[in-house]
Each structure stands twice: as C-alpha cells, then as structure tokens.
Amino acid sequence: IAQSYERIAVVFGRESVGLTRDEIAKCDLLVHIATNPEYPTLNLSHAVAIVLYALYKALNKPTQISEKISIADENALRIAEKYIDDLVSLVASDEHQRQSMVLAMHRFLRRATLSKAEVGYITTFVRRVYNRLRECVTSKKP
The missing domain is CATH 1.10.8 (Helicase, Ruva Protein; domain 3)
Known part of the structure; x- marks a missing residue:
C-alpha cells in the first residue's frame, strides 16, 4: 500500500459503532479482520495492533522487483x-x-x-x- 502512495492514513472506527457510511466512502481501501463468529467484536487497541503488525510485515519483506515502476500520482x-x-x-x-x-x-x-x-x-x-x-x-x- 505505502509503495503506491506518498502518504497514507490508517483510519479506525469507533469501538461502539465503527465508521459511518460517509467516512467509509472517503477511504480508498477497506480491511476486515476475521473474528470468531461467536464473539465477532474486537477491542480497538487489539484491532490497531493486528493492522499495524500486518502493515509492518508487508512493508518489511524483501521484494523481487528488478526495476522501479513509475506509479501514477x-x-x-x-x-x-x-x-x-x-x-x-x-x-x-x-x-x-x-x-x-x-x-x-x-x-x-x-x-x-x-x-x-x-x-x-x-x-x-x-x-x-x-x-x-x-x-x-x-x-x-x-
């Protein structure tokens, strides 16, 4: 994700109601964290930890791109x-x-x-x- 954009923002919804439709419409990408169907809610701090860990892993793995592609601005x-x-x-x-x-x-x-x-x-x-x-x-x- 970060390689595609100069700046990114990670947005989390409120613990009580999540994001509104208007807030969701302003996002380019959406992420869903799979949970146990018997208890489908996550504490916001846990959701943040999971997303940041996934971003860290994705951004720190070696790439095999031999040439730089000029990404659209x-x-x-x-x-x-x-x-x-x-x-x-x-x-x-x-x-x-x-x-x-x-x-x-x-x-x-x-x-x-x-x-x-x-x-x-x-x-x-x-x-x-x-x-x-x-x-x-x-x-x-x-």
Missing part, C-alpha cells in the same frame, strides 16, 4: 476519476447506482497500484467512451 488518479464520474453520470439509472459505481471505480483505481501509463490509457479510454456516448445522447434529443 494523485493528480493523474483524480483526472481519471473525474472522467469516470462523468461517464457514470451518463449510464447510471439513478443516484444510488451512480454513487455505488463511482465509489467502486475509485476504489478499483487506487487499489490496483497502476503505473502512470496505465492510468493515462484508462483516462483516454474513459474520456473517449464518454464523448461518444454524450454525442449519441445529445443527437437523439428532439
């Missing part, structure tokens, strides 16, 4: 997300579906650890599809 991701938002607005049947699609696509983009080139291709593709669909929609209006 925040600006490139935001541009791609803007075009995705525009395209989803054309194809979603209602506001709930639009929000769900946008959230899923934003999370996909950020979780995929895409290179600058890959984000560029996705942005170009989505922009072209959006422009063609918009032309079709506007040309059919009386």
Whole structure:
C-alpha cells in the first residue's frame, strides 16, 4: 500500500459503532479482520495492533522487483476519476447506482497500484467512451 502512495492514513472506527457510511466512502481501501463468529467484536487497541503488525510485515519483506515502476500520482488518479464520474453520470439509472459505481471505480483505481501509463490509457479510454456516448445522447434529443 505505502509503495503506491506518498502518504497514507490508517483510519479506525469507533469501538461502539465503527465508521459511518460517509467516512467509509472517503477511504480508498477497506480491511476486515476475521473474528470468531461467536464473539465477532474486537477491542480497538487489539484491532490497531493486528493492522499495524500486518502493515509492518508487508512493508518489511524483501521484494523481487528488478526495476522501479513509475506509479501514477494523485493528480493523474483524480483526472481519471473525474472522467469516470462523468461517464457514470451518463449510464447510471439513478443516484444510488451512480454513487455505488463511482465509489467502486475509485476504489478499483487506487487499489490496483497502476503505473502512470496505465492510468493515462484508462483516462483516454474513459474520456473517449464518454464523448461518444454524450454525442449519441445529445443527437437523439428532439
């Protein structure tokens, strides 16, 4: 995760209610800690310890990447997300579906650890599809 971003934040919910839907929507990645079904709750300090241990293990294992890949920066991701938002607005049947699609696509983009080139291709593709669909929609209006 940290290799994909210059800065990261780890967010934990309240012990009593967790995170709100709005708070969850602002997160790029979500983690679920499996628990015993008979007692499915964790003390917040235990959850923090588990997550930090997993992050430590993931960040300190040797990698076998022979060359550095130029990971897409925040600006490139935001541009791609803007075009995705525009395209989803054309194809979603209602506001709930639009929000769900946008959230899923934003999370996909950020979780995929895409290179600058890959984000560029996705942005170009989505922009072209959006422009063609918009032309079709506007040309059919009386």
